[in-house]
Amino acid sequence: MSMSRWTRAIPTFAFDDITLLPRPNEGAPEGISLLTRVSRRYELPFPVLSAAMPSVIEAAMAVAIGEFGGLGVLHRFMALDQQCAMIREVAAHVPAPVLPTPARAGGGLLAAASCDPRDVERATRLAAAGARLLFLDTPNPDNAEVAAGVARIRRATDVDLVIGSVVNGETARRYIDIGVDAIKVGLGAGALCSIRRSAGVGLAQATALVRVVEATAPHDVPVISDGGVRCPGDIVKALALGASSVMVGSMLAGCDEAPGESFERDGRPMKRISGLRLADFELALPTGYPAVDAHLRSHPAPRVEGLDGAAPASGPCHLTLLAWMRSIRVGLQMSGARSIRELWSTAEFAVASVAELSELAGRERRGGA
Numbered sequence: 490m491s492m493s494r495w496t497r498a499i500p501t502f503a504f505d506d507i508t509l510l511p512r513p514n515e516g517a518p519e520g521i522s523l524l525t526r527v528s529r530r531y532e533l534p535f536p537v538l539s540a541a542m543p544s545v546i547e548a549a550m551a552v553a554i555g556e557f558g559g560l561g562v563l564h565r566f567m568a569l570d571q572q573c574a575m576i577r578e579v580a581a582h583v584p585a586p587v588l589p590t591p592a593r594a595g596g597g598l599l600a601a602a603s604c605d606p607r608d609v610e611r612a613t614r615l616a617a618a619g620a621r622l623l624f625l626d627t628p629n630p631d632n633a634e635v636a637a638g639v640a641r642i643r644r645a646t647d648v649d650l651v652i653g654s655v656v657n658g659e660t661a662r663r664y665i666d667i668g669v670d671a672i673k674v675g676l677g678a679g680a681l682c683s684i685r686r687s688a689g690v691g692l693a694q695a696t697a698l699v700r701v702v703e704a705t706a707p708h709d710v711p712v713i714s715d716g717g718v719r720c721p722g723d724i725v726k727a728l729a730l731g732a733s734s735v736m737v738g739s740m741l742a743g744c745d746e747a748p749g750e751s752f753e754r755d756g757r758p759m760k761r762i763s764g765l766r767l768a769d770f771e772l773a774l775p776t777g778y779p780a781v782d783a784h785l786r787s788h789p790a791p792r793v794e795g796l797d798g799a800a801p802a803s804g805p806c807h808l809t810l811l812a813w814m815r816s817i818r819v820g821l822q823m824s825g826a827r828s829i830r831e832l833w834s835t836a837e838f839a840v841a842s843v844a845e846l847s848e849l850a851g852r853e854r855r856g857g858a
Contacts, residue, residue, distance in 0.1 A: 496574030501693035504723040505846060510837040512825030518818035526731045527560055528622055528649035529670040531599060533734060534558030534590035536829060537724065537813065538713065541565065541603035541624060542739030544749035544762040548575040553746045553806040554559055556584040557590050562624050562736075565603040569611055573618035576600045580619035583707045589814075594621050606630075606652070607638035609645055616646045617807035624651045625669075628676060630660055636667065643668045653715055656697040658704030665708050672734065674701045675716030693717075695730060702731030721813045728829050729836035740764075743800035751802065758802035835857045 494601045525536040535558030539546045543566050551561025563575050570811075580600040584591040592599040599622070602615045606625035615623060625642065627635050630652055639652060653673025654760040661672045676691040692700075694717030702712050714727035716737040724735045742749055742762040775782050803809055826832035 499696070502695040502816070503682065503693040504695055504719070504726045505849070506693070506841050507695055507726060507838045508841055508845075509726060509729055509820070509824050510839055511823050512837065514822050514825045516822070516827065518815065520827070521818040521821050523558075523814070523817060523821075525829050527671060527713065528651060528711055530649050531592075531594070531621060533560055533592050533599075535592075535810070535814065536571055536728060536734040537810065538601075538734055538736040538818070539560055539741055540715065540736050541626060542738050542742075543567075543759075544765070545738050545742050545747050547748045548578045550584050550741070550744065550746040550748070550806060551575070551579045551600070552598065553744075554810070555579060555582070555600075556587065557589045557807055557810045558592050559810065560592055560599060560601055560734075562622075563600075564604040565605065565611070566624075569614055572602060572611075573614055575613060576602055576618040576620050577766070580621075589810075591827050604637075604642075606635050608641065609638070609641050612642045613645050614646045620648060621649060622649045622659045622670075624673065626653055626673075628654060628666070630655050636663065637668065639664065640667050651713065653713070653728075655701055656692040657718075658700050661701045661704045661710075662708075665705065665710055669710070671711045671713055671733075672701055672705055673713045673715050674698050675714060675736075676730070686751050695726070698727060698730040698732055706731070721816035722820065724813065725817055725824070728817075728821075729824060729832050729838070731833055733829065739800055741796065741806065741809065743803035744806040745802075745804060746806045748802075752799075754799065759799045760802055762798050762800050 523535055525533055527533045532689060537559040539550055539554055539561045541562040541564040544731060546561050546564060548663055551563055554561040563572055565572060580597045582598050583596060599624040601622050602620045603624045603626050604612045604615060605745050606627050612623055625639055643650060649670035651671040652669045653674050654676040655672050655674055656663050656676045674697050675694055698714055705712055711733035711735055712731060713734050714732035718724055718735060718737050727735045741747060747760055749762050751760050776787055822830050824832055825835040831848050
């Protein structure tokens with residue numbers, strides 16, 4: 490490796506590496522608007538999306554989040570007919586009148602689904618079923634075949650397209666030129682994503698957001714932060730760095746509406762959660778190695794990417810979202826902002842020291858201040 494490549498290496502920051510500074514503010518948190526754009530054409534009253542993970546979301550979770558004003562993105566690891574049926578169920582759901590403002594589209598809820606960026610047939614079927622947004626998910630958006638697939642889907646559909654996972658401005662600009670309507674940022678920052686360990690590729694989430702937001706801002710294309718969120722404060726940090734909305738996975742996995750399996754651990758109710766097991770990373774028979782092929786005929790393939798875990802059962806989704814809503818509003822208020830767009834200009838950051846991170850870790854171990 491030439492020294493010039495090493496000297497071009499950039500310092501990177503995760504959410505724990507930064508903290509927001511308090512700013513002069515007024516009013517009460519309840520008056521702060523969380524209205525945001527999730528794509529060029531669609532707004533959300535609440536800036537939170539569910540990750541498109543099989544153990545996090547199916548129709549029940551999508552409906553619950555949509556009723557609250559966020560967006561549930563239905564995962565693609567199911568039969569196409571089943572995914573289309575769930576899209577129709579969400580799009581047809583008429584939310585009951587409650588305090589939060591629902592994310593509406595027509596008479597029902599805004600419906601969104603994940604789709605392989607090379608699968609034009611699935612994309613067109615989902616659009617016909619009522620999906621207003623398609624999340625074209627790939628760990629490798631810099632691949633030429635992926636870009637060509639997104640261009641084909643753009644020509645074949647009139648829905649808003651979201652490409653992910655992007656971590657640099659050049660890639661974001663390439664897809665804006667193709668015609669996508671939002672950029673999803675994050676590679677390897679998710680709690681159950683292991684690609685930075687398995688492949689050595691990725692970028693810390695705060696740094697990735699800054700790189701992409703700088704590229705998308707002149708084009709007025711919204712950015713969705715996906716990954717790295719361990720607490721509501723991280724949602725505020727992502728918004729302050731320029732994200733319009735934030736995608737959350739494992740923090741929703743314990744909700745009643747999440748489809749993960751329920752079980753008990755030491756008498757405590759839990760729900761299972763699994764990271765995405767992407768087909769691109771799986772070993773397929775035959776491998777060409779006789780001993781390996783013989784082993785795989787009677788044993789499961791090793792997990793090349795994605796981790797398994799568990800989340801404490803946390804009750805109805807709306808309970809969790811109500812707590813997050815309060816925390817996000819307080820974060821905006823203390824940062825001197827009355828809206829997400831205003832936060833982009835008022836937010837000031839400090840870099841956390843090693844001592845500060847140790848202080849935080851110690852407080853979390855003790856369970857209090």
